[in-house]
Amino acid sequence: MNRNLKKGLILTASVMAGMLCSLALKKDEEKQPVTKNQAGIPGKEDAYNTICTPEQRKRQYAKDLQKYGTRQGVIDISDCRNKKRLGQIELAGAQMLATFNDQRNLKKKAYNLRDDIRATQLTLTNITDRQQEVTLWGQGDNPGLEGVEATTPTGIHPQDIVFNAANNLAYVANQLSDSISILSARGKRIDTIVLGAAYPGMVSPVALAVNDNPATPDYGKVYVAGSVSDTISVITTDNVLDDSITLDAQRPVAIAFNRANNNLYVACLVSRKVLVIDGNTHQVIRSLESGEPPVGLGVNPDNGDVFVAYSESTRLGVYNKDHSRVATVEGIPEDTSHLVFDAAEGCIWAASGTSPNLVGIDATSYQIRSTKDVGSHILAMAYNPANEKLSLTDGTSLKTLQDDGSFSQESERLQAVNALAFDTTGALLTTAQDLGNATVSNKASVTIDADYAEKNRHFRYAPAVIEQVRFIMEAHQRIPLLTARNRTVSGKEEAFTFSLEKYRSTRHFQNIITMPMKGFSLNGHSSWQFHLQPGQTVTLLVSYRQLDSYALIPPLPG
Incomplete structure (x- = not known):
């Protein structure tokens, strides 16, 4: 078939299809009642009025297309490219933020295991005829006790x-x-x-x-x-x-x-x-x-x-x-x-x-x-x-x-x-x-309670803050000084010396000494040192509060 003849037939078919569509639209328009816009004026164009004639919609569309329209493909609102990889600083910041949020969430679920003041008791006796140095708590060796x-x-x-x-x-x-x-x-x-x-x-x-x-x-x-x-x-x-x-x-x-x-x-x-x-x-x-x-x-x-x-x-x-x-x-x-x-x-x-x-x-x-x-x-x-x-x-x-x-x-x-x-x-x-x-x-030259090692191990893994320490001994016995040592994480050691004679109470016949050691901790890095005289026996009553612990495992749902 001649190429030109083929184009002519296609064009004729397109024109006839357009005419048929126009007749159908015209019949439909005649069936539609005349409506008013929001202002009540017949035939007034309103871009926001969905009830309008086809002719009004056509003209409004032409204006909107002229004012807002663009060619196809000029604007592409989708972004299918790979996401940008975070740098080291940005990644570290994101991790710090995530850690902070986790700790904040855990603290919301925090609870105190030892809300009340608790106490532990130790009794020591020097079984030799010589003065003995005693070191309590901490992780160091103590030949006097061990x-x-x-x-x-x-x-x-x-x-x-x-x-x-x-x-x-x-x-x-x-x-x-x-x-x-x-x-x-x-x-x-x-x-x-x-x-x-x-x-x-x-x-x-x-x-x-x-x-x-x-x-x-x-x-x-x-x-x-x-x-x-x-x-x-x-x-x-x-x-x-x-x-x-x-x-x-x-x-x-x-x-x-x-x-x-x-x-x-x-x-x-x-x-x-x-x-x-x-x-x-x-x-x-x-x-x-x-x-x-x-x-x-x-x-x-x-x-x-x-x-x-x-x-x-x-x-x-x-x-x-x-x-x-x-x-x-x-x-x-x-x-x-x-x-x-x-x-x-x-x-x-x-x-x-x-x-x-x-x-x-x-x-x-x-x-x-x-x-x-x-x-x-x-x-x-x-x-x-x-x-x-x-x-x-x-x-x-x-x-x-x-x-x-x-x-x-x-x-x-x-x-x-x-x-x-x-x-x-x-x-x-x-x-x-x-x-x-x-x-x-x-x-061992100094005897101590059989469960002392267990108590010391407990405080290493469950630190406590001391409220006070009470020394109970016979009236004629004396422990003049107590040195409390604490070692920080960096290795720095701090030492504080207390004069026990300063806290001797006359109400208790001078055989009970109450030391206000509030704020000192028992955590495996702190220790106490003092001397026991030959044959001397002393009982220590340590009052403390257990540190807060957090629920590290979240509760099961339901």
């Missing part, structure tokens, strides 16, 4: 251990390391003194002694017997190697200090004599010849008598402080090497590492009082000044001699112990030569 047991490596083959009351430190002689390990009261090694640097074992320290006479300028000096170097090393209380005394004798194996004459006694095995050294000048002033190889020394500090034990012998030699031999004691265990003075009993205890027998010798009459069967070989023994009793060990257990002559089992958890000592508080000091370590163990 005791201590710490094992630390020392050197190779430790042979002896002593306690130095002048600086409250323990000294360990490491034979094959040629060194002295120094331990704190908490059992931590704080220093090591090397006695020889050439070859290990060339000094070979095997025995220790301490100047225990506070009246001398050398109080607290430690003396070390080198069994191979034939020397006596001197260590000051500042843990400095001060001097080395060369001996004109061979193989020193035992050493003891005599406070009655401030002399040092050294048993030299190979030379078969005991050397006497002046404690002030460090010069050898005397040699006690016996013809037998000495292996052990014991001193009675009350009168200055020195007891000497000999190898492969069943007797002791006794010398007075003027170095004269005054007695010989027969009937002791063969190869006795352990001699310990018992101040409470007034005797010298003698024991051998190859015999289970413990022999007690009167310190003044030099007669044997008793012989006791311990049940096992005695590898070491020492006098405990805290309970004034003798303790001994077979290497794996610790036994204590009681007033009735029996032995109580104190511990069965020792390992390879070959030397032991006690400090002034009764702490047990031991060395294990096969393990190369030393142990400091002490029982």
